[in-house]
Amino acid sequence: MKAQTPDSQPMVTDNEVLELARTAFQHARAGETAHLGRLLEAGLPANLTNERGDTLLMLSSYLGHEETTRVLLKHGADSERLNDRGQTPLAGAAFKGNLAIARLLLDHGTRVDGTGPDGKTALMFAAMFDRKDVLELLVAYGAEPERKDTDGRTALDYARAMGARGTAERLEKLRGTREQRAS
Structure with missing residues (x-):
């Protein structure tokens, strides 16, 4: 039998809380939307963070779990929250080349030019790794090349430094178009 608090509520141990957190992160990593959704409905904080500063949203979006990402956003997950490496969920989606996740984050108010302490934007990650579709999306949402x-x-x-020819050519065209408008 569990110990009771003075108001006759069962006491929860630290180990039980840690196990619940581990389970939540497993659900986020695996894209187990229904299981994670039930935990969120029961009061699990949407911005729960692990020992590396990764939120449930960072993991679900980085791993491409669109529905899980959507549920976390619905429950108030902060799409601007940086992990301990200064990375945002949008930068992770750009790195992975996940157009659907990038669009979902942007449609839920993520700043297109949001950065970590190093000033790198999602557009820079898309450019580095030749993620042309994501680059086009970010530009369409107002990213500043x-x-x-x-x-x-x-x-x-x-x-250019990464030899990403497709995105380099597109960014060069954008630069040329802007220079023509300015003159």
Whole structure:
């Protein structure tokens, strides 16, 4: 029998809380939307964070679980929350080239040019890893191709450095179009 609090509620041990957190993260990683949704409905914090600073949303979106990501956003998960490496869920979607997740995050209010401490945007990650579809989406949502990170590099600089020809060509065309409009 569990111990009772003075108001006759069962006491929950630290081990039980830790096990619940582990289970929630397993559901997020595996895309087990229904199971995670029940935990969220029961009061599990949508912004629960693990020892690496990854939220449930960071994991579900990075691993491409669209419905799980949608449920977490519905329950108030913060799509701007950085992990301990200064990464955002949108940057993770750009890195992975997951167009559906990127669109979902943007449609739920994620800032298109949001950054971590290093100033890298999702557009820079899309450019680096030649994720042309994601790059196009980010530009359509207002991403600024000429934005610089803390080292003074743009998305085009990253595309060129990584040999990402498709995104480099697209960013060069965008630059040319903007220069023509300015003159």
